[in-house]
Amino acid sequence: MAILKVIEVLANSEKSWEDATKKAVAQASKSVKNIRSVYVNEQSASVEDGEVKDFRVNVKITFEIK
Numbered sequence: 750m751a752i753l754k755v756i757e758v759l760a761n762s763e764k765s766w767e768d769a770t771k772k773a774v775a776q777a778s779k780s781v782k783n784i785r786s787v788y789v790n791e792q793s794a795s796v797e798d799g800e801v802k803d804f805r806v807n808v809k810i811t812f813e814i815k
Contacts, residue, residue: 752814753785761805766792769806783813 760773766789774787791807 753811754814755809755811756781757790758808758810759805760808761803763803766804766806769804770808773806773808774810777810781810781812783815784810785813786811 756777758773758777760769760776762769762772770787770789774784778784788809788811789806790809793805795802795805
């Protein structure tokens with residue numbers, strides 16, 4: 750039986766929500782090993798002068814504890 754843990758991570762990107770999600774996983778993987786999945790919990794964007802400035806995600810990352 751595997752033991753899994755979930756952490757919540759916030760990230761942003763000027764490109765897209767997908768890129769923000771990738772950045773969240775990349776940053777988390779620097780200190781967390783055995784990442785199994787990522788769940789996008791929330792998406793938002795900041796707007797400046799009528800245009801989207803950056804994309805933000807709140808993700809839940811699941812990893813296995815060995």
